[in-house]
Amino acid sequence: MPVCRQCGNKFKGRIKLDNKVINVWSRRYCVLCSPYKKYTKCFNNTKNTIDGKRECVDCQLQLPLSEFTMRSKTSTYSSYCKKCSNIRTRQSNRKFKQACVDYKGGKCEKCGYNKCLWALDFHHKNPEEKDYIISQASRRFSKIIQAELDKCILVCANCHRELHDMEYSGLPNCSAS
Helix, strand or coil, rough: CCCCCCCCEEEEEEEEEEEEECCCCCCCCCCCCCCCECCCCCCEEEEEEEEEEECCCCCCCCHHHHCCCCECCCEEEEEEEEHHHHHHHHHHHHHHHHHHHCCCCCCCCCCCCCCCHHEEEECCCCHHHHHHHHCCCCCCCCCCHHHHCEEEEEHHHHHHHHHHHHHHHHHCCCCCC
């Protein structure tokens, strides 16, 4: 049986509310310490909030609620503090970009540059065939992402700028000033 972190009492893993059986095994606090919201049909998001402070799941620091972002769809606080959330987002973005770059060969198709991951871009060969921008895609590498990457070439930032300069100016090389 789970034990409430606030009052120390054991509570059942399943409870019956409004003639519905609800699974509460993953909760950190009992229903008395973290009440059920009658109108939203869900538990109040205070499972690790005590005296206006909340424990971050990642760094496990007790921080004020102002250090947590409010979720827009559910009006509840995130389980991660802003700092940990930013770190997780950067790690996720890097992992996704690395998977995409590895899929395309890992280096610039024009000059062979491969030193910095963030200096590599995906250039659509035919902009009319573009379904969406890869950098704005979901962060899961899937067949949909592969299909979009197949429409692209992997180029470094300098080669990418030169490609766009040729598109707009019609010149064969980058114009020198």
